[in-house]
Amino acid sequence: MGLTDSDINAIWLTIKLAFTVTIILLIIGTPIAIWLAKTKSWLRGPINAIVALPLVLPPTVLGFYLLIAMGPNGPIGQLTEQLGVGLLPFTFWGLVIGSLFYSLPFVVQPIQNAVEAIGQKPLEAAATLHSKPMDTFFHVIVPLAKPGFISAAILGFAHTVGEFGIVLMIGGNIPMETKVVSIQIYDQVEALEYAGAHRLSAIMLGFSFIALLLLYSFQKRGLASKFRIGR
Amino acid sequence: MTIINSKSPNIVANLHASLRSGSQVFELEVTSIFPSTGITAILGESGSGKTTLLRCIAGLEKSVKGLLKIGETTWLDDKRCVPTCEREIGYVFQDARLFDHLNVYGNLQFAVKRSHETVKKVFFEEVVHALDIGHLMQHKPDQLSGGEKQRVAIARALLIKPKMLIMDEPLASLDNARKQDVLPYLAALQNMFNLPMLYVSHSTDEVCRLADHVILLHQGKVVIQGSINEVFSSAQLPHVYQRETSTIIKAKIIEKNERWHLVRAEFDGNMIWLQDHNQSIGRTVRLRIIASDVSLSLKDEKESTILNRLEGRIACIQMDSRGATALVTIDLMNTEIVAQVTRKSIDDLFLMVGMKIWTQIKSVAILG
Numbered sequence: 001m002g003l004t005d006s007d008i009n010a011i012w013l014t015i016k017l018a019f020t021v022t023i024i025l026l027i028i029g030t031p032i033a034i035w036l037a038k039t040k041s042w043l044r045g046p047i048n049a050i051v052a053l054p055l056v057l058p059p060t061v062l063g064f065y066l067l068i069a070m071g072p073n074g075p076i077g078q079l080t081e082q083l084g085v086g087l088l089p090f091t092f093w094g095l096v097i098g099s100l101f102y103s104l105p106f107v108v109q110p111i112q113n114a115v116e117a118i119g120q121k122p123l124e125a126a127a128t129l130h131s132k133p134m135d136t137f138f139h140v141i142v143p144l145a146k147p148g149f150i151s152a153a154i155l156g157f158a159h160t161v162g163e164f165g166i167v168l169m170i171g172g173n174i175p176m177e178t179k180v181v182s183i184q185i186y187d188q189v190e191a192l193e194y195a196g197a198h199r200l201s202a203i204m205l206g207f208s209f210i211a212l213l214l215l216y217s218f219q220k221r222g223l224a225s226k227f228r229i230g231r
Numbered sequence: 232m233t234i235i236n237s238k239s240p241n242i243v244a245n246l247h248a249s250l251r252s253g254s255q256v257f258e259l260e261v262t263s264i265f266p267s268t269g270i271t272a273i274l275g276e277s278g279s280g281k282t283t284l285l286r287c288i289a290g291l292e293k294s295v296k297g298l299l300k301i302g303e304t305t306w307l308d309d310k311r312c313v314p315t316c317e318r319e320i321g322y323v324f325q326d327a328r329l330f331d332h333l334n335v336y337g338n339l340q341f342a343v344k345r346s347h348e349t350v351k352k353v354f355f356e357e358v359v360h361a362l363d364i365g366h367l368m369q370h371k372p373d374q375l376s377g378g379e380k381q382r383v384a385i386a387r388a389l390l391i392k393p394k395m396l397i398m399d400e401p402l403a404s405l406d407n408a409r410k411q412d413v414l415p416y417l418a419a420l421q422n423m424f425n426l427p428m429l430y431v432s433h434s435t436d437e438v439c440r441l442a443d444h445v446i447l448l449h450q451g452k453v454v455i456q457g458s459i460n461e462v463f464s465s466a467q468l469p470h471v472y473q474r475e476t477s478t479i480i481k482a483k484i485i486e487k488n489e490r491w492h493l494v495r496a497e498f499d500g501n502m503i504w505l506q507d508h509n510q511s512i513g514r515t516v517r518l519r520i521i522a523s524d525v526s527l528s529l530k531d532e533k534e535s536t537i538l539n540r541l542e543g544r545i546a547c548i549q550m551d552s553r554g555a556t557a558l559v560t561i562d563l564m565n566t567e568i569v570a571q572v573t574r575k576s577i578d579d580l581f582l583m584v585g586m587k588i589w590t591q592i593k594s595v596a597i598l599g
Binding site: 121122124125126127128129130131132135139140143144146 | 289290291314315316317318320321322324326328329330331332341342345346347387388391
């Protein structure tokens with residue numbers, strides 16, 4: 001296809017980033033989603049709003065705050081320096097943290113919707129059958145909410161692949177470290193290398209279409225998978 | 232007023248729960264001791280708190296306070312509340328609540344794997360056979376009829392090897408034909424597995440057929456409780472159940488009369504004619520005599536179409552001060568039977584406690 005080494009590095013980095021972020025988000029997003037689906041606390045509204053913020057906020061705003069927070073005077077920056085991992089802006093892990101915030105709603109909301117659709121009834125039935133909470137999570141909630149988890153993984157991955165603004169703010173443009181596909185395309189356009197930009201853009205278009213196609217075909221079959229974003 | 236067989240360990244429930252839904256608050260206040268043997272029915276209209284009481288016993292209602300003891304085991308007191316998953320109960324929900332992602336076999340195995348006792352293959356087979364669900368093992372819940380779902384749910388609850396089986400209107404969501412699919416199994420379960428059962432129902436018919444003991448709830452409070460006959464022959468039945476006032480007795484079939492298609496049954500030295508439904512001689516049947524189907528007469532009215540006429544003595548007369556009727560308890564050799572008559576008749580016939588009287592029983596329901 002005539003991809004340059006720099007293109008391939010960018011693609012590889014993007015996949016690595018999206019994969020890392022999706023795994024971490026499934027782990028931290030699931031308890032948040034389950035809590036949001038079940039709680040009657042007054043905190044439900046505020047937490048829901050915070051989770052959904054990246055849907056409406058310009059990525060530059062999120063990126064700007066994260067840049068400050070992860071900088072030498074920010075709380076995250078001071079923490080990471082004390083832990084001896086140095087400062088995170090303009091590193092791969094800085095990008096991971098930024099993406100975690102940015103893609104959070106895309107993972108939390110499908111899981112939350114699926115868990116809400118399951119309701120309390122099967123969980124009560126499980127409890128009367130001596131099933132402890134973790135047992136119920138793995139053997140009742142996960143199988144019943146499977147379409148929701150699949151939607152969450154696809155959306156989390158695809159959305160991380162598609163981010164640009166936040167990467168620009170906190171990642172910069174370091175090959176092999178923070179130069180993802182969207183940045184590479186931006187660079188190529190800036191440098192008037194339209195042929196290269198065409199190639200990568202076509203790959204992104206194809207990937208995004210297939211991701212969404214997968215998502216919607218899962219939804220048709222799934223029971224509790226109604227994906228509604230921005231509730 | 233509650234007489235309880237003191238030989239068996241009892242279930243003590245002194246519970247208070249307040250449930251909020253929107254601006255409405257529902258208060259449940261129950262003080263009850265009932266035997267942990269046989270079938271105890273919780274009867275009441277919808278909204279009387281029957282399901283809430285069951286949920287409190289199962290530990291599904293978080294707002295509950297009080298004391299709950301099953302024999303020697305304490306499930307709830309001031310200090311602790313044993314979580315649902317550690318209470319040894321089998322709960323059959325009104326809507327079955329099978330797990331949709333598992334087939335029937337998977338649903339049953341879910342219970343088998345989590346039972347505190349090992350479930351032997353023989354027991355599994357026995358339960359599956361008792362509820363007649365062997366042919367459904369590979370079906371998913373959405374392929375089952377309502378009655379089949381309920382039978383699978385009952386089997387699943389039994390396979391956890393509970394100390395007590397709790398059933399929340401297992402027949403309510405079924406039409407009459409489907410009810411007949413499940414009811415015989417329920418009656419048989421008690422005999423087969425000798426498991427105490429708590430059975431919620433709003434149907435007096437089901438309760439009279441199945442229960443040994445009744446707790447009657449109204450607006451979250453216990454109105455009356457006791458053995459089935461104590462409750463149904465009581466003058467304290469709430470207004471909505473007054474027409475259900477009845478005597479429930481056990482009688483033994485002793486003789487068949489082929490010519491008239493009748494059988495003769497005996498209870499405590501009294502004889503009664505019943506319609507012949509192929510009951511075998513020697514079998515014990517449960518009979519229900521509705522109080523308004525019993526009339527009283529000062530002499531034996533031989534020239535009458537009423538077949539069952541029994542001589543007794545008036546043991547008690549309770550007037551309904553707000554209505555036209557009175558409840559008369561007649562003592563027939565060790566058994567009491569109640570008759571609902573008008574207050575006017577009592578006055579006209581000068582009926583008094585201790586008088587000799589003939590009871591005429593117009594109809595008897597055979598409850599199997």
